[in-house]
Amino acid sequence: MNVVETCGKGTLLIPGSSVQRSFSSIDEEVVGFEKDAESIMQKLTRGTKKLDVISIFGMPGIGKTTLARKVYNIPSIVNHFDVKVWCSVSQEYDRRTLLGEILKQTTCKSEIIEADDRPDMLRRSLIGKRYLIVLDDIWDVKAWEDLDLCFPKGENGSRVMVTTRIEQVAKHLQHHSNPYPLRFLTRAESWELLLKKVFREETCPPSLLGATLQVAQHCKGLPLAIVLVAGRIIGEKDREASRLWLEVANDLSSYVLGEQSMKVIQSSYDHLEGHLKSCLLYMALFPEDHEILVSNLLKLWMAEEFVLNVDTENMEEASRICLNDLLNRSLVMVSKRSANGDTKYCILHDVVREFCLRKLTEDKYMQLTVPYNPYQHLCSTESRVCIYIHDDLVKQLDHSGYQLDKIPMLESNEIQCFGECPMSSLEFIAHPRFNTWNRSNPLPLLVKLRLVRVLHFPLAKLPSSWPSAVQSITHLRYLEIYVQEFDFKWISHLLDLQTLVVRSSNSLRTSLAAIWKMTKLRHLDIYNLSLIWDDNDRATFEDSSTTMLENLKTFRAHVIRVADRTPRFWWRFPNIEELRCFHIIDLPSFSLFPSVEVHTRLQSLNLVISPQGFWDSVGWESNFVFPSNLRHLCIGGCFMTEEMVLNIARLKKLESLTLEGGFHWEEIEHHCWDVTNVNFPALKYLALHFMRMEEWKASEESFPVLEKLVIRECHYFKEIPISFADIPTLRHIELFECTDSLVASAVNIKNEIEANTGCDSLRVRKLYGDGILKNKERDATGFLIKRR
Structure with missing residues (x-):
């Protein structure tokens, strides 16, 4: 534990020294955190008068401490608080020492205080004062619990600011303000920080602008990586040589993971349980910058037996808990989320990935793991030696005639290092995205x-x-x-x-x-x-x-014929949770779910009738009776009747609904989707794709908790019901390739909400093409338009 910083207002106490100096003399480059600093300052000086905890979380090296220190040293913050204390808690800490150091900064006294007296003395020293205490790098909520009772709960605007790499710790400490996730630097911010670190007050030579930008881009927005690269370049005699910068740009990873960065990631890695280490190392074998589909990743972890001590029924849930643990520790990043907010894609930052690859290389791609085994006692600690299938292994197999015992890295002395396992027990872990496989x-x-x-x-x-x-x-x-x-x-x-x-x-x-x-x-x-x-x-x-x-658990079929199957076919999957059938042809004359209570665990259902079966769906709508616990439903390619809508509305747990095509055929000149008297009590997400209806009616009670509305290529109806302006939870409307009248109705709803509430809470987006758009501009209506 290292305790630094202030004793009272405006001074800096250097550990091991009696020298004090003003904050303004601190030589520390801070780039890209201006808006973040402003947000943190507002949390510190405004809002509730009660004690509040401001938590900043993010991956190692992203700049949590730098941001906290920047805010801590701002003159307006210095003058706002009567007492300011900065403590670095770290992974290993001693409660007695921590209390003593905080007390020393609070009272400006250096005498030794008995351990038993410290909590009460600290509390009494803070009573009646507006204090700011920074607890830097907290790893465990226990550190907070050891201190919480020492902080008076008065109403004078006192604050505790916390930095942590573990999201769950930040959430646990939450009082009034939400935890603050720290983002990566933009390319421009990365470039600015790199130039400031390397050239200080000097100007970057014009001949190096391209090379420096390339280096900054390769640092992937991680401040720690930029600082380490800058240190590498400053250490060279000729820092203005183009050759040096191009060399760094071409082989950046070898410099990014210097000794300091290795220790930062290592500290997080050492804190993981064994099975989480296996999960993390496995992810490093995906290509650089690869967005990993979470649903596939969890299945791969299960197959490799990284999931520990759970019964077979809950393997998927246990795998997701593993992923959440890695996300909470900021070792894995969310890349994309699904409509319901779940993590859909995740990714490893290059620095973390390079660390993992080095760990694997150091161990010659071997690992001692504890397997999951459904027939094994849950407390079993039996181990197995595994080796990852990688390019080097494949090459050696080729050269040795595919004889495993001839491979140098598998010699007997190496095997003994991993638990003295005989060669026959050596097991293999496949590479998830492996060029040699292809x-x-x-x-x-x-x-x-x-x-x-x-x-x-x-x-x-x-x-x-x-x-x-x-x-x-x-x-x-x-x-x-x-x-x-x-x-x-x-x-x-x-x-x-x-x-x-x-x-x-x-x-x-x-x-x-x-x-x-x-x-x-x-x-x-x-x-x-x-x-x-x-x-x-x-x-x-x-x-x-x-x-x-x-x-x-999941059954997905691209083409499926169900006409000649017994109605009891789906009963053979009693615990199915997700069913997706695309291009259903030869529709049967019975319901797919003749007894809706058979599939009580079914939560996601996606049924799309093929174009050749569309007309056969006339009159089949009465067979759309669904299991009662559905949370996600997509229906496409069939006529949408009033009876079917009522059947959907009976699903009281339904959170997302997607309707594709339907409502209209030639015999009906004008079709109105009227849900004025229909209620979808739990629906948060509604998507209408290619709907053939001319009018839509709804009341504010129809979708009482709706958060997001998505409309794609619906060219027949002209406006969204104005009652959507009365839905208090509505936050997003997205329009893909829609008519100008639909756009105008969305803008009217946005304006109505602002006029009624005074808040700009609704975001309206109009997108063209597939939604992956480059340029942004605002049109005459004032909302965001994206174009390819």
């Missing part, structure tokens, strides 16, 4: 890696011999392939398979008969496959004991 024929390699758990071939079209190669890979938990032909019977021996994803450029037909053997299957995604219901299926289906997939 070579013309990776099958010879697979024959030698029989203990691999994941095969991930989303891009490389496998040769027709792939089924024979997979016969020996009996430990597979995750299989994603791109093939010309497929049949479930080719993989029915994979009894431990949890996730199956099959893609093809051809329209394939396959029987479901063999799938019933794969009782551990949890996620099934099939693209361009038409499922066949043949006599073998029917014969097997009669025996209910062998046709239940109780572990199946």
